[in-house]
Amino acid sequence: MRVLMVEDTEDLAETVVTRFAKSGIACDHAPTLGDAQDFLRVQRYDAMVLDLNLPDGSGQSLLRSLRGRGDRLPILVLTALYSVDDRVNTLDLGADDYLVKPFDQRELEARLRALMRRETEQKSDAIRFGPLHYSSAQMSGTLNGQRLALTRREATLLGIFLRHPDQILGKERLYDGLFTLEDADVGLNAIELYVARLRRKLAGSGVAIATERGIGYRITLDG
Incomplete structure (x- = not known):
């Protein structure tokens, strides 16, 4: 946010x-x-x-x-x-x-x-997406019942994706949700780093972050 x-x-x-x-x-x-x-x-x-x-x-x-x-x-x-x-x-x-x-x-x-x-149009703080459960208030998530080890920015990024499931989000949109104007020294490519970290933590779960080449990313359920 x-x-x-x-x-x-x-x-x-x-x-x-x-x-x-x-x-x-x-x-x-x-x-x-x-x-x-x-x-x-x-x-x-x-x-x-x-x-x-x-x-x-x-x-x-x-x-x-x-x-x-x-x-x-x-x-x-x-x-x-x-x-x-x-x-x-x-x-x-x-x-x-x-x-x-x-x-x-x-x-x-x-x-x-x-x-x-x-x-x-969400009614609850808790978001469920397949086997993934996320709380924006607690900045935490569980995957198949196991707590995810997330840094603050990884949790923020995951929350942005989960508030827009199956929607393509551009790097600029994701960047705006993670960084302030005081973070001017942080480049747009930092988004690739955080997306890669999230992908590793979601690997094999059925939850994936897909790359839409030249457009952005979206969170989706495999299969």
Whole structure:
């Protein structure tokens, strides 16, 4: 999952971004509306975490702008506003969810996973694909009942594939789900390395990652 966090409180943002990384969520941080707009022009995101009170304006203006041009990016609003009217207004502007500050990191991540399930029409955190069972909350999987030894990025990559079974995913799409703008020194060919590692761990199980030459990869069941 690739997330844009729009938040001007540096220590809060740094804490969230660091914890996201440990949970397999790639996150770019924009401290202002202007920075957020710059990021959105050059990068595709799976979701946005949006603070309302920003140094160069209200997050509501960005929300209104995105929805006004038909952008359906899932947006979770962070707010210190407690009134029902404030929350209703935010939802009516097009926010998909909101979380009142201060918040628990676990709840923030759970709400983002729920937004992702809504986008892919999944009803549960647990994904089954043949003999493979995967939990995005736990960043773990089992194959024929045996726990898979996965690194954080391998687990993230597997999760991306499993949310799009039998669909061809290009290297760029996979890269965007694994790396942030701070990983500019990591090349696109890194995807080949992680795909190769996953293939070795899935070998002989009936679950395969097929290469669609010149297009990308897809996860599939043999036979």
